[in-house]
Amino acid sequence: MARRPLPHSLTVGPFRAAEAAEAGISRRRLRADDVGHPHHGLYLPYAEDADLRSRCETFAQLLGPDRWFSHLTAARIWGIPLPTRWSASEPLHVIAIREAAPTRRPNVVGWETRRTDIDRTVLGLIPLIAPAEVWCQLAVPGATGTDAETGRKRNLSLPRLVAAADFLLTGPYVRRARLPLCTREDLQSALRCNRGARGTKALTIALELARAGAHSPKETALRLGLMACGLPEPDVQVPVMTASGLRHADLGYPDARVVLEYQGDHHRSDRKQWLDDLHRVQLMQDAGYHVIQVGAHDLVPDCSDLAARVRRALAGQYFRLESR
Incomplete structure (x- = not known):
């Protein structure tokens, strides 16, 4: 059965549960994948065909200072090859920097770091952790999600970390040319800054095996x-x-x-x-x-x-x- 479209008044920005109720929208309808739920009682409308980038742009309006998209979400935005495809039900990964508390919201995986030097940028309207730092994050358990059946926190395997580094060093096609997203020195620097974190050993081996020029x-x-x-x-x-x-x-x-x-x-x-x-x-x-x-x-x-x-x-x- 086709789901009921949201009224125009609820499609222009964040709205509260009370406003939805006044418009005749049920709680069940608010659980559909075209509606985000960033805070208790607060909802965000997504376009019917909203992709990950659109959802991040919308959700970014509600992010506080020192909060950035990271881990799996940032990897997808940067185009890093991953073993799974994006789905609308996939939670967003957000990291809080410095003294900010980790983000705890529905359909959000909250992370935190005390590193004030973590490299970050803004891509369009999306606050993102930089590619080399994201590569290091992908080795951490839970970085690529949690297995629904076993509850095991997933991360990238060693071969996948090599493939991710290859991609970053080679880059995506931009106007018929490859545009690297970072240098080997960037990866080495990020690895040094993350020394002691979980996954460092695998990252060290992966970086030794990584080569610029691999196209897939x-x-x-x-x-x-x-x-x-x-x-x-x-x-x-x-x-x-x-x-x-x-x-x-x-x-x-x-x-x-x-x-x-x-x-x-x-x-x-x-x-x-x-x-x-x-x-x-x-x-x-x-x-x-x-x-x-x-x-x-x-x-x-x-x-x-x-x-x-x-x-x-x-x-x-x-x-x-x-x-x-």
Whole structure:
């Protein structure tokens, strides 16, 4: 059954339970996911199609001083790759800085820190913890939510922390170019400032494994998987000079002229992308490179079969190059 739309008087800003009752809106209707509940007796209207950014912009109007979106919420706003998708029922994570009391409100996970030097910024209308600090927060239990069945507080695993760092160092596409969200020095500085906090050991290892240039979490998983199988670490974004100009392979061993290309589902479902991929692979093969195409199935349960293919390719290419 379609839910009853809110009257216009309740869609222009925060309203109280008494105002909703006067307008004929039931308590049950106020529990729908298009209505926020930041304080006892106070409600916020969300647009029917409100995304996380819109909700944060609306909720930010009610945040007091020294309170900033953090942890899971900030990670989503920054675009950090996470194992779960956002849903309207997901609580907002807010951190209180200095002497401010942690935020305790419905559908809000409140955090607190005594660090006055924690890096923060305002993105549009949204007060946010800065990317490098958010990366450190993601290692803390509870940072990515709580398992509904077991009650276990979740955080990012080591491979996920590496993928998150890779993303921050590489950055999202902005006008056909990658714009890094922070530097390795930013991550190192944030890690030093958080020394002694839970998750520091995993963060230290993750930072050592992080590389700028990885374009997706799957590419990160592929790189880590090959290393776990005893192969040398492959380079990321390997330059390949072809007859049609410079191309870049996802991963590879340039000295042996062996490269790997990860083909995600969008490569298969987008016809233009599929044809472009075929052309790229052909160009690299014509340039004398052994191209190994990789899919999601090659990463499950591990990369052992794929690693064997890579070893054979490396041996064959080294033999071919030495025989010239």
